[in-house]
Amino acid sequence: MVKRVRRFIWTAVLILVLTVLAACGTDNHAADNGVVPSANTGAVAAASSMPADAGSSTPAEAATRTVAGEFGDVEIPVNPQRIAGIYVEDYLKALGITPVVQWYHPSWGKQDYLNLDVPEFDVSGSIEALLEKDPDLIILDGGADAAKVEQYSKVAPTYRLPEQVLQDSRQMLTAIADALGVPEKAEVALAEYDQKVEDGKAKLQQALGQEKVAVIRLNVADKTFALFGVKNRYTGVIYDQFGLTPIPMAAEMTDYQAIISEEVIPELEADHIIVFPDHGGWDTAENQEAVQVLAGPLWKNLPAVKKGNIYKMERSHWQSGAITANAMKLDDLLEAMVK
Known part of the structure; x- marks a missing residue:
């Protein structure tokens, strides 16, 4: 009985030793073949060196x-x-x-x-x-x-x-x-956008020619205005991509915008005026006092207003220079200016 127990113990020890030796041999073989994780893709490389039946894997997101x-x-x-x-x-x-x-x-x-x-x-x-x-x-x-x-x-x-x-x-x-x-997604989106701009630019130029355009923002809190220049990241697109002609003051600006008073508006000599509030909408309750400025006698006497060429726009996408917002600006202009 004792002999059988001893034989079992020695057999178990022998199996354990053989298993350890086999594992060491496998690791050395992997190292000899250059299976070493790089600094940037350690998790992925380590995962790829594991046997398929190892029971665990590293998701692609970890790379x-x-x-x-x-x-x-x-x-x-x-x-x-x-x-x-x-x-x-x-x-x-x-x-x-x-x-x-x-x-x-x-x-x-x-x-x-x-x-x-x-x-x-x-x-x-x-x-x-x-x-x-x-x-x-x-x-x-x-x-x-x-x-x-x-x-x-x-x-x-x-x-x-x-x-x-x-x-x-x-x-x-x-x-x-x-x-x-996903560069291919950008290529598709830009192809559609560029075609839209090409078509829209032609219609705007035909409708306006060289008539001058000003973009101003109504600053509700202090009832001042911000004139946006040609370099403005929100609205410069209407000049450099859509082909509209800026008023001289906007064309000469090196800053993105300039704060002006209501009294300066007539001096802009704009044929068309685009305006939007800096916060909220035209119907927002807290904006109503500031909005009344646009109903005053000074505004009513502006040539652009008399010709019906003042356009109240929604501030959200007009205060963004991103690709979707720019496409929406073009839609706004085509609807407002192309008869």
């Missing part, structure tokens, strides 16, 4: 790639599923992507024209509020400096768009699509 942001290279997920695009939700929607939040500011509101059914993220509050939304990628535009990017990076990998693309909505769409690994 990362390097993109060049404004403040250096950033490691971002290859296949992000939960994207927070602060101020760039328009571009995500154009690419068929729904963000996990939509930016909101108590003084500015949000981009209502996107009709997004997602939670709001108050950009004036704590960035930590994003944590509960669990984004795996955050995309920022030019409103974020290096310090702000660092704060967002504590929540999730953060890609801040390079400064050189911010002036052109086409380039912004392309940069975002490239970062997300």
Whole structure:
């Protein structure tokens, strides 16, 4: 009886030793064949070296790639599923992507024209509020400096768009699509947009010729106006893409906008005036006192007003320079100016 027990024990020990030796041989063979994770794709490489029947795998979302942001290279997920695009939700929607939040500011509101059914993220509050939304990628535009990017990076990998693309909505769409690994979606969206612009530009030029256009914003709180120049990222598109002719003052501006009083409006000598409030809508209760300025005698005597060439626009997409908003601006202009 004792002999049989001893034989069983020695047999078990022998099997254990053989198993350990076999494992060591397998590891050495893998190392000899260069199966070593790289710095950027460690999780993926390690997963690919595992046997198919190992019983566990690494999802594709765990892989990362390097993109060049404004403040250096950033490691971002290859296949992000939960994207927070602060101020760039328009571009995500154009690419068929729904963000996990939509930016909101108590003084500015949000981009209502996107009709997004997602939670709001108050950009004036704590960035930590994003944590509960669990984004795996955050995309920022030019409103974020290096310090702000660092704060967002504590929540999730953060890609801040390079400064050189911010002036052109086409380039912004392309940069975002490239970062997300879907360049083909940007190509389709841009082809449709460019065709729309080409057709619309021809109609506008035929209707207006060289008649001069001014874009102004009614600042409700102090009843002043902001004249938008040709370099304005919100509305410069109507000049450089849609072919409209700016008034001289707007054409000469190097700043995005200039605050002017009501008395300056006649000096603009605009044939057409586009105007929108800085917050809320034309029917918003708190805007009504400021809106009455447009009904005063000074405005009524403007040549543009007498000709019916003043256009009250919805501020949400007119205060965005993104690709969807720009297409909507073109629709507004065609409806208002082309008879």
